[in-house]
Amino acid sequence: MGNIVLLDDLTINKIAAGEVIERPANVVKELVENSIDAGAKNIVVEIKNGGKTFIRISDNGKGISIDDMPIALERHATSKIRQIEDLEKTYTMGFRGEALASIVSISRLTIVSKTLDMPSGIKLVAEAGDILGTEEVGSQVGTTMTVENLFFNVPVRYKFLKNDATEFRYIKELVQKIALANLDVSIKLINDGKNVFQSSGNGNIKDIVYTLYGKEVKDNLVEVDHKEGDVRITGVVGNTLMAKDSRKNQIFFLNKRNIKNQVLTSSADQAFKGGTGIGKYGFFILNIEMPATQYDVNVHPTKMEVRFKEEQVLYKIVYHAIKEALLNKEFLGNTDLENNKDTYIQNEFEFLTNHYNTTEENNSSKYISSSKIVMPTLEETNSKYMNMGNDGKLDLINRDEIRNVDYKYCGIVFRTFIMIEINDELYLVDQHAAHERVLYEQIKENYKNNIQNNSQLMLFPEIINLTHKEMEFVQNNIELFKNYGFDIELFGENSIKINGIPDIEYKIKIDTKDVFMDILDEMLTKERTTIKDVEERFIATVACKAAVKANMDLAEDEVHKLLDRLLKLKNPYTCPHGRPTTIKIGHKLDEKLICN
Ligand SMILES: Nc1ncnc2c1ncn2[C@@H]1O[C@H](COP(=O)(O)OP(=O)(O)OP(=O)(O)O)[C@@H](O)[C@H]1O
Ligand SMILES: [Mg+2]
Structure with missing residues (x-):
């Protein structure tokens, strides 16, 4: 007799859960993203014991209809796409139809939801993948999801959780990021009964930055609003005083989704160079809006990784966006705002292009010891990203010293x-x-x-x-x-x-x-x-x-x-x-x- 058997659904879901749900913060992410996808403008996140025993997300989104509710818990059940091609026009955070199935396989999940059409709300309780019961309840339009006893049936996972305070810190950082990306949504975070913060949802990034980071940071930020072709970049960058030793304050969103991308990070490094101090990293929170046809987010289940079709173009746009904002900053009485994106310092430009390094930079042969520094060749200098215009010619960026300060x-x-x-x-x-x-x-x-x-x-x-x-x-x-x-x-x-x-x-x-x-x-x-x-x-x-x-x-x-x-x-x-x-x-x- 052979050894190969088909795994049962619960096991399959528990394995799949391992890819996206490592800790309570991942549950919070999936649920808050669902609320945002449902069009909610008010979201409340309540946490107890670092999310280990209790996570509740309440929203005023469109709700889940009575028929959809049990299906929502199935694996590969989604209302957001019908076929893979739809991804090219999908701007929702979710599309895999896996999050709820994963969460319910490793916890007790209670959903209370009501759509506009339903006369009353419906409550569903499920545990370890099984629906335990449903009943009618009074409810506003919207959805409340409560996740209790996370990982109760995956002890290995539970064992690796950190203490409550640390797990809560992950949740807080996550919720803050979501609030920074969704300026038109009011998000409130409550931990063990105490209000931690609340964003106003008034669309003003400086207000939320003030709430999250305080006045000093807010005062040292410059707003970014830069458009090139189909791409628009908005957000804030910090002036040089905001530069820090770590990349903690470097946040990229792609159509409001928090992403990590090395090419974009390199671009930001170049733009900040000479302005942050050696070994320091500039502060930025930037949202890149661009057509979904231009990238693929279906690279990894957590959707943090993205592949761009035209990386080099985006590299340049991000550089321009940051540089423009930094150079436009009013400083020491300078009121001549320079709005032409091409007025950058030429020598800086050349200097920077000399130093652009590709992702192979980590290759140890490119590291030097005290004994040898290899100067870049001309070809390397004219490397592909910084200095190529759309027509393949060198973009000339002119020095324009219009600062004129009377002191x-x-x-x-x-x-x-x-x-x-x-x-x-x-x-x-x-x-x-x-x-x-x-x-x-x-x-x-x-x-x-x-x-x-x-x-x-x-x-x-x-x-x-x-x-x-x-x-x-x-x-x-x-x-x-x-x-x-x-x-x-x-x-x-x-x-x-x-x-x-x-x-x-x-x-x-x-x-x-x-x-x-x-x-x-x-x-x-x-x-x-x-x-x-x-x-x-x-x-x-x-x-x-x-x-x-x-x-x-x-x-x-x-x-x-x-x-x-x-x-x-x-x-x-x-x-x-x-x-x-x-x-x-x-x-x-x-x-x-x-x-x-
Ligand atoms: N808060 C909510 N309000 C309204 N509908 C919801 C809510 N949460 C989940 N849903 C519905 O349940 C479905 C399943 O959610 P789930 O998170 O599992 O999948 P998804 O969001 O479609 O994809 P992904 O797995 O990528 O998150 C969603 O497609 C949506 O229709
Ligand atoms: Mg989802």
């Missing part, structure tokens, strides 16, 4: 902070961070304009002795130094000769040797990192080491030169490491500024 210089405090007044507001500019940002842009600009010929020659070349490790790094990366303005030669086995340093147009006396050694030191301390990080860190380090320090006295004309340059930059907010260059102290009428 009044008030003096320097602590030999470090330059005080300026702009439009009745008082600002403190950190002279080191500001100079660092200016030099960083300058070095990139030099690189753009005049590769390998942007050195400021020194009167007397300097010979520096190096250790074996340092020497190896310089030998292997001599192009990197030259590209960014170091005129250096190998000089015997253990030394190098420095003839020139990057032309930074400042008279500030810098000790060439110190600067060079500091850079080497910095480059050698962090060993394994990607090419683009190394190069960016290199420039940031050069800028940092060559910049005026705190406690260095600046002459007034030097201060003005620094401020003029800083205020003209498209991104004057932080130094390349992410430290703010400028802090707003307050308005002339602010109480805190008036001494009694």
